[in-house]
């Protein structure tokens with residue numbers, strides 16, 4: 248199960264520049280035609296110091312970080328509200344697990360701005376309205392089709408369709424009031440009914456504010472209005488980036504890059520910031536498996552039980568799950584080896600209902 252984030256935003260805001268930075272790709276930037284036409288797809292390795300520090304203990308043949316796929320999906324400037332996003336783009340956006348909405352906060356006379364002036368809060372509102380219109384259209388279309396279906400349906404099928412209608416009407420009233428669906432208190436059953444529609448305003452959303460070089464060291468004036476706008480919404484966070492300088496820094500040798508970043512007041516690379524925010528937004532955690540063959544990070548939702556977590560590794564491990572041996576990664580690191588950890592009695596045995604915690608190392612015992 249790989250995670251996919253869709254990068255979206257108006258033209259000329261730095262989407263492709265950010266995509267290249269995150270995935271190490273070299274897709275062409277700056278072209279308007281490309282903004283709507285092409286989709287760039289790339290994979291980023293989830294930076295995780297814990298994997299890097301555990302690996303030397305095992306000298307494994309392979310060290311595997313978690314991965315996240317980024318899809319860079321350009322959009323045209325809306326000619327009129329509700330007309331900016333092609334059906335194909337909408338479909339592409341809907342396949343993602345989260346949205347990264349890039350807004351332009353950099354001034355650069357050489358880079359055209361579709362609205363003429365730099366105003367990231369305005370651009371954020373413009374695109375959010377587009378996503379809202381898109382969801383509204385989906386709801387309307389489905390409600391229209393439900394009417395004749397309801398007339399002919401009977402029994403349990405009819406009940407299910409009545410339920411669907413009620414849920415969609417609930418969604419429509421929120422969208423009519425320009426409320427993104429992630430702000431609405433749907434219950435688990437309603438969310439289940441809505442899952443198949445893959446509503447865009449239901450998706451966790453990261454707003455990547457693409458800062459001007461001059462603002463990197465003092466981002467708060469730029470971020471404050473964006474945070475005021477996003478603070479009203481659930482599952483929404485703002486992450487500052489400076490796609491252009493950070494791309495230049497990424498070309499430097501690691502120690503020079505770190506020094507350069509520190510000078511600018513950037514504590515860590517854009518990828519680390521974005522991915523941490525993505526995990527937080529989506530409620531994801533990591534656990535690890537270790538051994539001479541592979542040291543590897545796995546991504547699961549917080550609150551996953553040990554048996555299901557084993558299924559992230561392989562379905563046989565879930566099916567034949569007996570128990571797991573568990574240790575926090577720092578304790579394993581301190582012990583120096585699993586043999587030592589066992590001798591010290593700090594490896595625990597946990598059953599299938601154990602709730603896996605972030606940073607734990609797992610050995611699954613199973614039999615199929």
Ligand SMILES: Nc1nc2c(ncn2[C@@H]2O[C@H](COP(=O)(O)OP(=O)(O)O)[C@@H](O)[C@H]2O)c(=O)[nH]1
Nearest residue numbers: 258259260261262263264276277353355490491
């Ligand atoms: N000054 C400045 N220019 C940037 C920044 N990010 C991107 N650009 C430039 O803006 C132009 C459009 O960038 P691009 O990534 O193609 O934007 P997209 O249309 O959103 O994919 C390119 O010429 C980039 O070099 C930035 O942080 N600062």
Ligand SMILES: [Mg+2]
Nearest residue numbers: 262263282321
């Ligand atoms: Mg682009």
